[in-house]
Amino acid sequence: MLISSLNSASFADTLILIVAADTANLQATKQQGDVVRIYDQTTDQTLGFNIFHVSQYLPDLTGNGQVFLTEDQVTKLNQLLTDNGFAGELAADLSPKFVIGYVKSLVAHPDSDHLSVTEVEVDHGQTLQIVCGAPNVAQGQKVVVAKVGAMMPNGQIIWPGALRGVSSDGMISSARELAVPNAPQKRGILVMPADIPAGTPFDLEKAAQVVAAQNAAE
Template sequence: MIAIYNTHLNDVLMLITGDNQGEKLTATRKDNVAKVMREDNGQVVAWNFFDASTLFPITGNGQVDLSDADVDTLNGAIKVAGFEDVLVPDHAPKFVVGEITSLVPHPDSDHLNIAQVKIAEDKTVQIVAGAPNARVGLKTIVALPGAMMPSGALIFAGQLRGEPSFGMMASPRELALPNAPQKRGIIELAGSEVPGTAFDPVKHWQK
């Protein structure tokens, strides 16, 4: 669940809860709450809360962090508006240290590879990537589904050339790190980094 607040949207808090995959959307608004769904299958992909600052204090523009109390307040607004849906808080980090444990060429591409990436002691995900410096044993930063990149791009699970991909391995430039090189390539971390550790720009980038 990605929360975005922008004063240019006239005090609207938008929650992105799913991937519309380019499909047409429809919305139902009741009072100050709008439920946004895909037309093809009815999947809820977003919520809009109008006059959001009347619900709880919101500071800044762009992506915002919601506390459990904030989510409870939003669920209250959803219920009062007459919807039966319930939002579930998600505080798991979306940018974490990952370790490439396997790397094979993509069968339908001359520049992509299929990587198995360890993102926790007991969890490995598949990521399709074209980074020229990707290699087995490399520790890097992984943007998991539900992440919002500094550019505003949203990360969802999907497919690249027919192969499932659950996130992306990020470059210093994509992470908007200072003095990031402009050449292609994912960020390279020290071998001592532990998969699953939340990304810390100060710790993981010292150039």
């Protein structure tokens, strides 16, 4: 897994790389040149890297929030790591993290009166089990799925997890969580048009049009 982000307001010219979820053990850091390795102090597992002055190494890298690195950019970063005495362990991840999903099935959570356990088809024919607490989720919908490895606009990272003992690999998202312009503030997932194929990468402009139409109809 490789989650990459830029936040120019808080960390100028710094690329933040996450390769594993935080662990319960103490974390430690080691800096060599413009590279800081963050790792589990007990197991020595790498959790991530901070790359300072990243524009010197990836001058074409732009964006704010989660950014997606090309294979060439990852190769250059691995060279930077090895040049500074670290293992070049980064692997490119080119799969979309926000996609249209099709809710194939939905059943009540066995230990909750407000959660549902869904089976959602996403890209490449993959089906994910996702626990959802939205009151408007229903079988047959097209929804927006934040897959494992997605970084939400508020900085939250989606990891594999469990809700009340049921595993959940992703999140069915609301317009507000996706930072869609003029998103309603009430609880409820964003339901997308039925004719969008499952696995289609999420399009913020299209979502804004859907939200505008839904707001006008209310």
